[in-house]
Amino acid sequence: MRLDLWTWKEVEKYLVNCKGIILPIGSTEQHGPTGAIGTDAMTAEAVAREVGIRTGVLVTPTQPYGMAEHHLGFPGTMSLRSSTLQKLIHDLLISLVMHGFQRIFIINGHGGNIASIKAAFSEVYNTASSRHLPVAKSLRFKLANWFMSPEVFRQARALYGEREGQHATPSEIALTLHLEPSLLAKQSELPDPAPAGPIYTYKDFRQRYPDGRMGSDPFLAKAEDGEMFLDKAASALSNDLIDFLKET
Amino acid sequence: MRLDLWTWKEVEKYLVNCKGIILPIGSTEQHGPTGAIGTDAMTAEAVAREVGIRTGVLVTPTQPYGMAEHHLGFPGTMSLRSSTLQKLIHDLLISLVMHGFQRIFIINGHGGNIASIKAAFSEVYNTASSRHLPVAKSLRFKLANWFMSPEVFRQARALYGEREGQHATPSEIALTLHLEPSLLAKQSELPDPAPAGPIYTYKDFRQRYPDGRMGSDPFLAKAEDGEMFLDKAASALSNDLIDFLKET
Amino acid sequence: MRLDLWTWKEVEKYLVNCKGIILPIGSTEQHGPTGAIGTDAMTAEAVAREVGIRTGVLVTPTQPYGMAEHHLGFPGTMSLRSSTLQKLIHDLLISLVMHGFQRIFIINGHGGNIASIKAAFSEVYNTASSRHLPVAKSLRFKLANWFMSPEVFRQARALYGEREGQHATPSEIALTLHLEPSLLAKQSELPDPAPAGPIYTYKDFRQRYPDGRMGSDPFLAKAEDGEMFLDKAASALSNDLIDFLKET
Amino acid sequence: MRLDLWTWKEVEKYLVNCKGIILPIGSTEQHGPTGAIGTDAMTAEAVAREVGIRTGVLVTPTQPYGMAEHHLGFPGTMSLRSSTLQKLIHDLLISLVMHGFQRIFIINGHGGNIASIKAAFSEVYNTASSRHLPVAKSLRFKLANWFMSPEVFRQARALYGEREGQHATPSEIALTLHLEPSLLAKQSELPDPAPAGPIYTYKDFRQRYPDGRMGSDPFLAKAEDGEMFLDKAASALSNDLIDFLKET
Amino acid sequence: MRLDLWTWKEVEKYLVNCKGIILPIGSTEQHGPTGAIGTDAMTAEAVAREVGIRTGVLVTPTQPYGMAEHHLGFPGTMSLRSSTLQKLIHDLLISLVMHGFQRIFIINGHGGNIASIKAAFSEVYNTASSRHLPVAKSLRFKLANWFMSPEVFRQARALYGEREGQHATPSEIALTLHLEPSLLAKQSELPDPAPAGPIYTYKDFRQRYPDGRMGSDPFLAKAEDGEMFLDKAASALSNDLIDFLKET
Amino acid sequence: MRLDLWTWKEVEKYLVNCKGIILPIGSTEQHGPTGAIGTDAMTAEAVAREVGIRTGVLVTPTQPYGMAEHHLGFPGTMSLRSSTLQKLIHDLLISLVMHGFQRIFIINGHGGNIASIKAAFSEVYNTASSRHLPVAKSLRFKLANWFMSPEVFRQARALYGEREGQHATPSEIALTLHLEPSLLAKQSELPDPAPAGPIYTYKDFRQRYPDGRMGSDPFLAKAEDGEMFLDKAASALSNDLIDFLKET
Ligand code: NI
Numbered sequence A, B, C, D, E, F: 001m002r003l004d005l006w007t008w009k010e011v012e013k014y015l016v017n018c019k020g021i022i023l024p025i026g027s028t029e030q031h032g033p034t035g036a037i038g039t040d041a042m043t044a045e046a047v048a049r050e051v052g053i054r055t056g057v058l059v060t061p062t063q064p065y066g067m068a069e070h071h072l073g074f075p076g077t078m079s080l081r082s083s084t085l086q087k088l089i090h091d092l093l094i095s096l097v098m099h100g101f102q103r104i105f106i107i108n109g110h111g112g113n114i115a116s117i118k119a120a121f122s123e124v125y126n127t128a129s130s131r132h133l134p135v136a137k138s139l140r141f142k143l144a145n146w147f148m149s150p151e152v153f154r155q156a157r158a159l160y161g162e163r164e165g166q167h168a169t170p171s172e173i174a175l176t177l178h179l180e181p182s183l184l185a186k187q188s189e190l191p192d193p194a195p196a197g198p199i200y201t202y203k204d205f206r207q208r209y210p211d212g213r214m215g216s217d218p219f220l221a222k223a224e225d226g227e228m229f230l231d232k233a234a235s236a237l238s239n240d241l242i243d244f245l246k247e248t
């Protein structure tokens, strides 16, 4: 169910029966001294593809760059300004709407993207309505943050307790270890992390969280946990998506 | 040499010795009745990674969405407006510049992106200079379109003659067959394509090129040709990149 | 503690001892068939001024217009696009930062503003840093939604149960009755509201929630409840603000 | 006639008989060492409400922030960039137009807003026409600057002569004293002001007009003058508004 | 004194002694059934060049396109949106400021440009200050509308009385006849014009002023009057410019 | 065939028979120590007017300012940011489209404008389609860079060989000498130029090409060569334009 591996003819056929589509989005940002910079994109993509398989809903390519301004103090982070991300979401959604897609389900792997995506939704509704697009009235966009699914959240707390933390968490790192076994080699024991706290400027962030972790101990992560998180997230989001498509 | 699989610590070390980086960009757009919608991203990514391996230069994640406005008449195409793409390029380049990268080499898989990328370069230079960034003066950005490498071009003409065409070309399709063998199943003989010609609005495009091909016969594509194109492109672009990094 | 009633000389003196300031923001939008269109601005302003009195922190004028796109199906709603609201927040915060304010506490009365305000924060941090403003590193912005204070939430549930609903709620209406007794005359018994649910386009909203209410029964609102909510909200937010100003 | 105290049902009824509405706008900026920072918003609001009462035309909430870039050298000034103010005016007017309002009368309290409001008008006409809004052709926007009404101007000259000046004028301060008697306590005799002159950057402004006054002596202001100015302004603008609504 | 005929070396020398420069701007818009579409650019350019000769101040190329949205109902009108014109003015002024120009005198031939130019000034001051440009503090921009010079205004009234009107006026047409004698052939007696009045949308404009004239009788124009207006305008603006350059 | 010398009535008549129009664009930028800053505008205008005469196609005023960011290190250069230029092109083209023009032929005199113009085309097509303009489907825009016509290119190489260079070339300077004989006085023998090479930031440009020339020897330029280049360019572009208008 990967749009990038389909032809336009296949999409045309798909649209006869289903107006729903999944759009995964991640971020390219530091994930602590041992976590992969691509963590958020990798995990969102894996969850999205698994949801696609389970529900039969088409999955677009993963947008690998998101709003990661607060991580810019760490080399390798690549961030879109929030306004740019909003325009990107706007254009991608409008493209899909032009083809007749009416229920767009964004699977997001990064907390920093949430505000921008929600803000963008209102802009797309405005555009669709301003242009008098035939489907304007029936458009529905929904944001699903896989790492915030109650099931995932609960399991992460059960496995890691307080050491789950808030960034570069063992749960997301576990998922990357499952997806990309080569990352195992980077795992290493780490000193106690800075405690989780607020997020302001990127300079403040670096000072407050000197190695990039917010209260997390990613060394706890195991590939098999990651597999389980993938299953939990895909299961929860598949249900949400099915409900979303059934909504009248 | 994949940034998404590195940690920020690894990037920090890399930057001590090398200020160069590769950013691949594609597009998500129709590629005729048998070609994959993700062709341009897949091919740009493959070439970029191969160039990364050969040169030891770091490769960022592939931006899968580009400027494909003229393909919006075909379902599945997802396009950024040119202005959005320019802002995206701007923000990604500024992020890299903030970390100390000074020579950024964009490997592009889609003709429709060229103007936007070039326009964005001038905006980034302006921003870097307006912000008095320490590296502002020494920044250098270069755009490399793999499908326009003289070697690739020559081979494509040699193999397919006029039937190479200008969109959904056998050369790019061949590369996707090499990268993703499952795509072979979509290949099928096609009627004569509309002849290549100009590009205006997306409605005109659809009327002028009813199945999305511009003078091309992608049925000629063979996976082994694709492998060869990958080698030719990687070889040519590796040389260009090495020259670019050596420039004083 | 109202900025609009102060002179610049008084602000200058204030800044010697305190770098904190409160910025109230509301919305101008339908609040059901009996609720005032200015509800969100009125309530945010009242809470902000009360917090100002209790904490001795200066309060700026209330921004009465926010992001209310989904309410545009009802006459009288005046909405800023999310992108406009973000620019407004950006400019106001930058103005304050230029004077040396470092801790800005936004007291918000409308759920629809949240994403835009958060998105704007990242843009302001970026601007402050790009301009090398001396205080850039130590800037801190915090968003406080008075109606989401746990105490307020709990009391609203205790008083109104399920009939609190999600828009034009008895709790916010109660506060307006306390502030503006003339509004009492508009109160009237209403039929059962449409059940609370999702928010998409403004046309969908009007169809889904025909009289503007989302599961709420504002006829339950009493002025004395409003007084109590004002006290609870001011108390909770005063504590949050004091903590915010004390943060190192 | 205050929109913020009305329900959407009341607005719906109003629109049956009248397509006109008043939108007051001020600014939050220094008004000399003794004048209130909220002067321009307070005065515009008072005039607008009085015009509303006299003409029976609905009055929207007052936009308290305007374009005050040149006052940013004085603490407490909060300015929107001109481009932001234009977008704000655009969105508010479009909102009103969507509901069927066709004659929008802006009552403005600040000279620095004039260019932005006029520029915004052309953008709104463009948008209304681009979106093929049914009322696009019959839209009419009018800007009324209360302090420039010939009657007000004449009286100010009669009372204060040259000492009226150009910013923090006794006439506007008088009106604030009438509206907010507590401000009387801030009045004090002041040294001769810097003579009125041109306006360039905010740094130049502060140097040229060190205490914020441009040739004015606000100590001359009396609350009873303010009451008279309110009457004169409301009378003049009510006539203008009535003519505007009668225009065919 | 034409920048377009100078080399950069000559500009470099000029800047040693003078930091002032003139920027002419017009519009490309209908000027009634007999007036040239290029009237506003032609006249602004002629006045600017004459002022340049009389004062020894350098004159940049004439920006021929301005904000003419309300004339778009007439074929041949080419308009920039106000926001575009503001960006253009911004970029041109910033370019000049980067070279060390500090006093920029805009000679404008079109009323519709005024708000946009004034709004742009505030944006340029903001940019110069945000970028910490060394000359930021001493920058001064001034707008001069040649057709509003008291001398020109008086003479036009003296010659044409009420028939001067407000658009496609005999005074501006006279100047074009002086500059471009071939235009004489287009002159012809015209019916009574629609009376001058307000300006709203371009459709309203066309209906209100069916042949494009606002109360004017351009048939009264004589080339020799035009020569006189050029002299009056150049004389008045030269004085203004000299004062502007002398300002401390 | 100059739009600026026509009335709107004449344009109205013209549109009955022809939907084509020519828009010339140049740049205002350094052209070496002896070349005129207005070279690119002067040459584009001359070619455009000559093409207009030969083909009977209307010519709009010349946009004298383009994207010349990389030349900003030399006094006198006035540059629009690429994003501004795109908006300008957008608005001018939309204006023409509103009148019914359907084939717009841009004659460009400056390489730095190319990306911006192409990027703008896609935005205009998007706007025309979003607004459901009746002619949206049949719009066609074409960019013609006179200096890149094969005939011009060949002749320049024949006359000047390697000394043609890439900026401030003898061919373009020759054309300015033909058009403006006074420029002859500026010609002088120059030292060997810096060799042509890449273009990055404006500071790098100035260092790399200290007198502004990129490998060119403008002293070779002769007015009679310029006349010949004008003829070659006009001839080539007239053919292109005729083909463009004939296209079905
Ligand atoms: Ni993450």
Ligand code: NI
Pocket: B031, B039, B040, B109, B110, B167, B168, B172
């Ligand atoms: Ni392709």
Ligand code: NI
Pocket: C031, C039, C040, C109, C110, C167, C168, C172
């Ligand atoms: Ni509310």
Ligand code: NI
Pocket: D031, D039, D040, D109, D110, D167, D168, D172
């Ligand atoms: Ni004032």
Ligand code: NI
Pocket: E031, E039, E040, E109, E110, E167, E168, E172
């Ligand atoms: Ni005119």
Ligand code: NI
Pocket: F031, F039, F040, F109, F110, F167, F168, F172
């Ligand atoms: Ni040139």
